[in-house]
Amino acid sequence: MIDPYFLDWVGLLFRWFHFMMGVAWIGASFYFVWLNNTVRPLESGGKPGVAGELWAVHGGAFYQVAKYAGAPEKLPKTLHWFKWEAYLTWLSGFSLLALFWWANPRTTMIDPQVMALEPWQAATIGATTLFGGWLVYDGLCRSPLKNHGTALAGILFAFIVATAYGLSEVLSARAAYLHVGAMLGTWMAANVWRVIIPGQAAMVDAMIKGEPPPIERGQAGALRSLHNNYLTLPVLFVMISGHFPATWGHPRGWAILAVLGLIGAGYRHHVNLEERGQAKHWILPALGAAFVGLALLVRPTPAAPKGDQPHISMARVQQIVAKHCLACHSSEPIQPGIAVAPKGVKLETPEEIRREAAKIRQQVVVAKIMPLGNLTGMTDEERELIGQWADQQ
Numbered sequence: 001m002i003d004p005y006f007l008d009w010v011g012l013l014f015r016w017f018h019f020m021m022g023v024a025w026i027g028a029s030f031y032f033v034w035l036n037n038t039v040r041p042l043e044s045g046g047k048p049g050v051a052g053e054l055w056a057v058h059g060g061a062f063y064q065v066a067k068y069a070g071a072p073e074k075l076p077k078t079l080h081w082f083k084w085e086a087y088l089t090w091l092s093g094f095s096l097l098a099l100f101w102w103a104n105p106r107t108t109m110i111d112p113q114v115m116a117l118e119p120w121q122a123a124t125i126g127a128t129t130l131f132g133g134w135l136v137y138d139g140l141c142r143s144p145l146k147n148h149g150t151a152l153a154g155i156l157f158a159f160i161v162a163t164a165y166g167l168s169e170v171l172s173a174r175a176a177y178l179h180v181g182a183m184l185g186t187w188m189a190a191n192v193w194r195v196i197i198p199g200q201a202a203m204v205d206a207m208i209k210g211e212p213p214p215i216e217r218g219q220a221g222a223l224r225s226l227h228n229n230y231l232t233l234p235v236l237f238v239m240i241s242g243h244f245p246a247t248w249g250h251p252r253g254w255a256i257l258a259v260l261g262l263i264g265a266g267y268r269h270h271v272n273l274e275e276r277g278q279a280k281h282w283i284l285p286a287l288g289a290a291f292v293g294l295a296l297l298v299r300p301t302p303a304a305p306k307g308d309q310p311h312i313s314m315a316r317v318q319q320i321v322a323k324h325c326l327a328c329h330s331s332e333p334i335q336p337g338i339a340v341a342p343k344g345v346k347l348e349t350p351e352e353i354r355r356e357a358a359k360i361r362q363q364v365v366v367a368k369i370m371p372l373g374n375l376t377g378m379t380d381e382e383r384e385l386i387g388q389w390a391d392q393q
């Protein structure tokens with residue numbers, strides 16, 4: 001067992017790197033989508049074989065980019081490929097998942113109120129979601145559905161929502177969200193690794209041999225690129241969703257994820273259209289209305305009016321906190337795997353507890369994610385008491 005303190009630093013490094021590579025990957029792919037949408041035939045007529053050109057100024061220099069309709073007559077000596085951003089994003093994300101979730105399911109993936117899984121069962125569900133999910137997705141994309149893009153997209157959406165629902169019935173709410181995101185991220189990286197890059201390599205090979213380019217491979221690559229384009233923003237949401245317990249902590253978290261996913265993909269669609277000069281002006285307001293509507297719809301019902309409830313004493317609250325929280329939330333946590341009070345939340349004195357009242361209510365009563373994994377078996381009555389106390393603050 002690695003010292004939890006150093007494990008924290010390993011986590012820092014991996015997460016930082018994962019974030020950095022993700023920015024590079026998404027930045028490059030959004031740039032190429034933009035480029036493809038923006039190149040226009042030059043008025044003066046371009047070079048032979050050139051379908052469009054584009055001038056840009058950035059960082060104090062001028063750039064001219066040309067897009068070829070097919071392959072150039074002669075291949076340049078160096079041809080840049082964009083793949084390591086994708087591979088490294090996935091590898092670092094996968095390491096984080098394996099190291100911090102699958103290796104420690106008791107505190108991260110298992111919620112006994114959802115299902116009392118054994119750690120190996122939770123880890124197996126996690127791994128199956130990633131690898132099994134890819135097999136299903138890849139199989140669908142290779143089936144005759146590949147020629148019916150909209151039907152395929154509909155089926156994929158249904159599959160993603162079904163996965164989110166299924167996971168929410170077996171894993172902790174947050175683990176369910178994260179695994180949906182990790183599954184989609186796996187599709188995206190594997191699309192690059194297994195389909196897009198090999199397709200491009202086949203095209204280059206055919207060119208060198210003077211054969212016609214393999215059109216099928218090009219079409220498969222285009223389909224996967226299109227999926228990646230639309231999956232990006234939903235996946236980014238899942239990656240920051242940990243900060244928003246109102247989403248995954250909701251009893252229908254899976255449905256909220258579905259709506260936010262559609263809003264993310266819809267926004268990407270709007271950008272794609274706009275870049276091509278085909279903007280539809282109703283899309284943005286519709287997305288905004290959906291977002292606000294969702295926020296209003298899932299708002300937790302306000303607590304019962306104050307006054308007609310018995311006063312909850314601090315002594316009683318301290319008793320509950322000592323039993324259920326202090327193992328982690330103290331200056332010297334005794335819970336294995338917790339080196340310092342998580343998120344700096346210490347609950348040792350009445351002042352500390354009072355200061356965190358709103359957050360405690362959110363975590364214990366609304367989202368019900370604390371105590372972590374309900375390791376200490378907090379009862380519904382205790383949660384209710386904490387809720388009444390928090391309302392009286």
Ligand code: HEC
Pocket residue numbers: 107242321324325326327328329335338342343345356359360363364370371372375376378
């Ligand atoms: C087994 C360890 C453990 C126990 C027991 C535990 N927590 Fe936590 N708590 C954590 C961890 C880990 C986090 C950080 C979660 C994250 O990264 O989002 C956390 C975060 C929090 C936060 C901050 C949330 C935020 O996003 O700002 C609050 C508030 C909190 N816990 C309250 C409680 C209360 C109240 C109890 C007792 C009823 C409790 N916790 C029991 C491990 C624990």
